[in-house]
Amino acid sequence: MLSLTDQEVDRITTQLLKGMVCFFQIDKRKIHHMPDDEDYFNYDLTPDEEDILDEIDANPDNYAEFTKMEIPQEHQMMQDFIDRYVKERNLAEDLVNALTKPKSMTAYKFLIDESKYKNQWHEHRQLKYKDWVREQVDSFNYAED
Structure with missing residues (x-):
């Protein structure tokens, strides 16, 4: 079961308000963020961001995705x-x-x-x-x- 501290909620909220998408890595309790591709479709991912997305694809159960409101x-x-x-x-x-x-x-x-x-x-x-x-x-x- 996923639970977040108030501090983690604050950090994710801040990133979403900046137009980012967040991925919470459950086993390490780490927040990864990158531009939301809907808003930044011309944005080239950094090698670190590509690595994170590869890890998410390989182990999706270890990540919770947080997106901005519709x-x-x-x-x-x-x-x-x-x-x-x-x-x-x-x-x-x-x-x-x-x-x-x-x-x-x-x-x-x-x-x-x-x-x-x-x-x-x-x-x-x-x-x-x-x-x-x-x-x-x-x-x-x-x-x-």
Whole structure:
């Protein structure tokens, strides 16, 4: 059964928020991270990263993979933040409108970073991503049963 310390959850969360994918090596309790190929499709893997992927292919049961949220989950997290915290109607409307446009995350980030809610948003997002990492641990454990 996989379990992570709060420190490991924090490290994985930080990497996911940077656009990385993480692999937790169970026997050595080591976190490996590399750019998510969906975001960095022109990225050339380093020899160390290629070695890690080869090891994962050879021994997949020894690794748990952690990925960022899917776009609908990200949008829901953003909408929840608007509903729960944003009191100014104009800003709330602008944020909701941003979610309907192409490059919605960029538009949302631009608006929120220019508002008084910037720090509160970053804390909210960090907490939601920690929960997301824990959900992935639960899914990994459920799949193992």
